[in-house]
Amino acid sequence: MHPFATQERVTDNQLYILSTLIPMIVISILSLYLAPTNFDKLHLLQVSNLGLLFGVSAVSVLTDILKCWIGNPRPDFIDRCGPKEGTPLNVLFSISDQICTSPYGAKYLSDGMKSTPSGHSSMAFAGLVYLSLWLIGQFKLINRQNELDNKLVFLIIVCLPILLASYIGLSRTQDYRHHFFDVCFGSGLGIVFAVVSYFKYFRTLSDSKCNEPIDY
Structure with a gap:
């Protein structure tokens, strides 16, 4: 019985930009900067964005299927x-x-009958958790051989996308679009797809070559 919010804190278009477009831009720019040769740059850019788009697209399809199947009323x-x-x-x-x-x-x-799970939460966590994993892998922040100064500071910075995803998810309860369970459910789906899609193309974060795509 909550009121219908005509102004959303994070609109659909803003969600697409924050969860997909911005991670793609960050990944593309850093791929061209971090990889040693031109071929490696393009290969890293292609594989990294492929993993991102796979995770976001797949979780979006599953979320829409679950919304129609469950048919839970929204808070408004x-x-x-x-x-x-x-x-x-x-x-x-x-x-x-x-x-x-x-x-x-x-x-x-x-x-109004498509509350569970939250699509904003699933897309946000799928794209932004993937970005955090990718940044951790590229800078080898968990690798023991990494001698990067202020590693803890870098680790905190690359985890900021996860905080942004959390804000997007929680904003859906503030706008009365979803119940808290819907946000948790959607966030869990997004995290699972982010992890699966990332490790489909990259090694574990503790591996010495965690910044390189897997050669099939």
Whole structure:
């Protein structure tokens, strides 16, 4: 019974930019800077972005399937429905009973039954956790042979994308688009796909060649 928020803290377009476009730009620029030869630069850029796009795309498809399959009402569903005056409060209805006036339109009414899991959370964590893993691997921050000064500072910096993903997920509860469980569920899916897609193309972070793509 929460109000329908017309202004979202993170819109769909902003989500695509933050979860996919910005990580792609960061990965592309650093790939051209870190790899030693021109061939290695292009190879690292291609494989790294392939892993990112695979993780984000795959988790988005699964999230949409689960949303339709589970059909859980969003926290603002009653406001989206706008039930007719005189509707009994102690009777269970369905959308097909035509008690909803749909003040925001049929599109938002239908979307109001797609709360679980959170798509913003799954996409944000899939893209931004992948970016953090990629940065840790490229700078070898967990590798014992790394002699980089201020390693702890670098490790904190490369984990900032995870904080951004957390903010995106939590903003969905502030906008009454999702329940807290939906955000946790979506975040878990995003983390799993980020880890799987990263280690599909790169070695473990403690490996001496963790910054190089796996040669199949």
